[in-house]
Amino acid sequence: MYNTHHSLYSYLTSMPIFRVLISILCVTLLFTTQASHALAPNPGAVCDSNFAQGSLTSSDYTNLVNSNDYVNIAGDSSGAIPLQIKMTISEKNGPPTRGSFAVATVGNDSAFQLFRNFPSVDSVTSVDLEFRNRVTERPIFLTNVALSAFDIDYALNNRNAFDDYVLFSGVTASGDTINGSYQSLQAAGSNIRPFPDTRPNTPGLGLYTLNTNTATECPGTNLDVDCQGSVQFSEPVSSVKIRYSNANYRTSYRNPTNQQIFFRVDNYCYVPQYIFSGIVFNDAGGIIDAEADANKDNLTTGVYANRPNYFNGVFNPPQESGISGSTVRLANCANTGTTYPTQSVLKTGAPTGAYQISIPKTTLGSNTNLCLVESRTGNTYPIRTTSDSRNIGFSATTYNYPNNNFGRVVAANRALVLKKSQYINDCPATLNYASINDAPTPLTGFSTAMIEGIAPGRCIAYKITATNRANIKIDNFIMKDVLQKKGTGGALVTSVLANPALATADYITGGGANSSPAIGENGTVRTKNLVLEPRSKRNFYFNTKYGTSQ
Template identity: 40%
Template sequence: MYQVQRFLDSISNCSFSHYMYRIVALTTFIAFWLMSNLSFALEPNPGAICPSSTVQGKFADNDYANLLSSYNNNNYVAIAGTPANTIPLSVNMNISQTKNSTVTPSIGSTYLHVDKTGNDKNLTTTAITLSFRNSSNATPLYLSNVALSIFDIDRSIPNTNNGRGWSDKVTITGKTASGDIIANKTFGGSNITNSQNIFFPNKDVQCSTVLDTSCQASISFSQPVDSVTMSYGHTDEVRKPSNQDIDFRVDNYCYTPPLSYDISKTDGINSIGTNNTTNYIIKVTNTGSTTLNDIILKDPIVSGLSKRSSITCDTTDTSNSCTTVPTVSQLEGAGFTIPSIAVGKSYSIRIPTFVSASTGSTVTNTATISHTTLSTKSASDSNTVTSIFDGGSTTTPATCSSGHQMYYFGANKPAGAIQPSNISWANGSVSNEYTFNGIKFKLAFSEIEHLLSGYPSYGSNSNATENALNMFHSSQRAAINHKLTATIDRPVSKYGFVVQDLDTNEIGKYIESMSLVTAGGLLSKYRNDYFSFSNSNRTISGTQWNNCSTSNSCNFNVDWGYNSANTPFVVTHGNTYSEASTTSSTGNHLMGYSDFYFCLAPPKLIVKKALNGNRIHDTDSKRDQFEIKVTGGSITANSFTTTGTGATINNDSSKVLSLAESTNYTITERVMNGSTLGDISHYNATYTCTNATTNSTTVIPTAAMQYDATAKTRSFTIANTTYGDEITCTITNSPASYTFSGIVFNDNGGITDAQADVRNANFLNGTYNNANYFNGLFDTATETGIAGSTVSLVNCTNASTVYATKAVENSGSTTGKYQITVASSTLAGNNPVCLVEINNATNPAYPIRTTTEKQSITLIADSYSYTNNDFGRVIANNAALVLEKEQAANNCTFTNFTSLTYSKNPLSSSTSGIGTDIKPGQCIAYKITATNRANIAIDNFVMRDVLQRNDPNNPADPTVTSVLAAPTRASGIFNDGLSNG
């Protein structure tokens, strides 16, 4: 390998043409070496090889001319680079001059020439420094593999000590981020010797050919540098230097492709109706030459705009690399990190946004992108907010859009237009109101100055106006002679009129002008040779001195597009002639208004959908969506179906539907689970309908929606629609709530408190022979509710989980009643549930229950109402169980206890000691009877009968201790239950 390298070194001493020949001859010999050392270049002016992650750059020819312009003025000039404009590189050239030396740079076609003169010292040096900067922010730019070539390194030694000569020496260094480094030699001409980064001639030779390769030194830097310095001086061989010159060129540099991005945002429209939804598209584009990572996208919240959660990738962007989308909270909070964007790709998302801003406002929505090494960029979209029913156009004056009705006030009624019965105007009146089929149209003049008597007037004026509402002013200078305001008590799709004889006259000293005060007006059909414009084209004025007449008409139109009911349409008229006196007049000027018209759109309807609470079914396999449809007239294909999950409703409104006059329309809603029809009764529904046309005769419904059990739909009807109607209906659903109701009642069967007797065991006849008494059922004919209790809906297995608690009503006919309503979502997954009735009074009036305190309810699918969950109570005197105790005396030898004579009265004392008579030493048999006089069984009955016992230490105790003589207590004598009766 060493021999091959040395042999190639010897080749480099040959001329260029021989060099190429010798290389061809040695191709086979050095093939293996070339394969193992590809960085070796065979050309005398090689460029360094750039790493795969970088791009190669090279000075263009005209870059040297630009570089010369930066000579010693600290001016950085942009370098085109290769490929062009892919790196923001700028370069400054500074040449330090030694005292008494003159340095003169000039340009060649592909290089820069530096000529130096000076004879004071033999070792003077000149430093040529190229500094690299990022032209976008003027910071140092470190370029890798920077390669340069220096030419004309030669020598001329004088023959005498007084002769002039030179012996060039060039030292090349670069500056890295950590300090200076020296260059690596990549090529040296046959006349060049080098010691590391110092180059000088090895023989006495003069290079006279431009870019002579024999006097060339080529170098490159192994590390990135932000500047390169070529120090040009003499060797020690020359004592009195003469003129010197060198040429240099920049052969190569490598750079990492710059990061670059851009952002756009638009919804494709300039205006939008309030309460509508628009789709903003945000697009982030990789405009650089390398993959973009870690871009933060933000789209802050804006008042009047509300993002929907259904953000999607934009499918219309063919370069879109979007696979994941941000959430609303991410966009409006800390930001969303966009996935990698490859070169030539973009990231585009579509954000549905609800517009709640008021009519007439402007909403501006701005999105931003940021990156750790790039400047933040933003993009905005602005919309003016109009009525939800905005329509109409002023592009064609004095006509109405197809299907719209024209209303006309004037002498030349267009076909199909509606005109008021009376179109007169009382001379001198400043206002009048006209009625068109109940629609009110009012014209009024105000701020009147210099008006002649008898005006306003209606009619024709000879040589000036025809069939017009005329105004005649004396010609004092006045910014406003009068103001004309029109109002219509309907939303109009268009309004306008004709202006006649607005002109100028030098003798009369007037230049008439008219200004549009109400925004949105349009001036049209005017003669360009008679009028000029100002005030952003909102003021039209006559041009000096063009005077109009009926035979030389200069009429023009004023028109507005859509505006809501009772919008004031205002224009002002004035005389702007500068020489007109403000106190006197040499003339008068007349102008007129005619052919007033306005248009009403056919009745319009928009239906909106809202959801209060989460969907009942909300899984991927079964999710409730709502379909709204309007039928009637010739409307077809107008239904819309919501999207969204949980409580979010997307696609929540119909389009603006044009209706027919005097026609009824039915709005129907149903719920769908995919393609399966659900039951709308699973949702409660309310609706509101409003009409912007307040004086409309259209019937807006107020009754509840009609439920169709067969179709499982709800609907309501709008009747008698008319022109100008702008109807908005909003249907709001909420998941059907579970309702639990009942009563806490006095289960006395109608037995009054006075009749109640805790000792009355007779249920065969009399008071307690009553089938409704104590039966656990609320018998509405005889029983009433009682106050004082609360009822709670709880978890059956964990009563501490309380879903709702309700105190029963405590007055009037509703006493004792309760109703608990709980959202279906609250009880999701909890089945059964339990109702618990409690009375926490210390001494409740009705202490004894006739029903259990806890009732379990099994929830049935699609069933939401659970009624008659009643709880019964009675007073103490109406207790179900009556205990009776009787006694009989005996001689303690009886075994047939049933044959004894028992008495409920106290025993008497005698010598017989039989039955009701007792004497000392005998026994007493007790008979206890428990009677269930209620109409329900009593379970788990426990009876105790404790014998008296004497305690000598307690004088209050009985004096005698009773002991049980017989019989022995045995099991099976008593059962555990008492049946009713």
């Protein structure tokens, strides 16, 4: 309460100067003595061992006063409590004739200072604190939320019928509204008590000053225990309302004059949650699905030209967007069949394909080898552009793991395009593949046209062009081509490998289970395990003799 200063000033101006000086000295000593007092720790400001503990810092008080939106809270226990708070003020039977809302700091302690000149004894000011998870942007339920109010006093001035009444209420996970539980500070010298429910016109169990002969009005700016009342919420809450009004139990209704209280957020607890998020997206780099062409291998013209974001394993909005139908789960990397129980915390209106899952720190135990595994059913977007499993690089002190994205494309947007061309020749031992041009017919050069009427004993040279259209390399590329064999798959004759010898830089040779056939033998032509660089082409050649029988 604030009205003391006005009545004191009127009294001093009517006294002789000597008495004024003596009075000023006494008042100075009084305020010095009172200022030497300090706030008492809120008995409810405690957390269990599995919880992270936080309270508002001095910068948090300042930032909240100066903002009408959600504010990131610095008192976040080194990131373990991803808290945002939005503060709003509302009036009933107002607005106040004059008023302010500021931060007061006494010593090392900060508090919100709510000053009001209420127009009537029935006026009410409410301050709402809404708690939100700054990662998920959904309500966050804090445990053991504890607050204290100061300067809750009783009007000794008969011209003022306003006696401070402060009610703390909160909203639980079930949507119920509960009042803060009174935390006794009587042993520390507090005159504040819970307001009896039987008193008229009170909305709940709030705090007020005892009406006794020893009751005194509180000093103007202080955070002292004598006028301090503390509460703690017995259930987790996602918001708190601080309601400041008149106790309303006097029979006379007079001008309430100037009123003020201070309040602090002493404590909140939270079981740290690890949050993993990302999006499953169409990694087509802006190529719409209807334009996709599984056989298009031209990298300089057409739909696949100048596409730096196509099939690059990176989510590139706005060209690329999410796709629905996938499931992402948290698993042990050593055995991805082992899935941890998680909770989806994806907010309403999130983009298609987005996911966000949360797991309490207490669930993990000592298991820290964590992977996110993406899967889907059906045949849409069957080709991955990223691995199905991502090791998230877990650290016990890192709580947010964003941008764990998984890319997919439709079948026609696959990265690898293989084109097989053929050229009829007379089996020269020194056939120079590089000198053979592409042609419309296999009689004059490498061609994709069909061969008709080839004479037995001639040779067919093959050029297989592997085009990597993607912007990432293709690892573990192995090209295999099975030579035809009479009686297999309707073949009428058997083909064998012919000179020139296979290039040892490309092919597996020399015998063995995976070796390509030797000259004059039938079998499977097989390359080594190769890498196709991004946006590149590579040609593979071999010659076969057609029409022999075995």
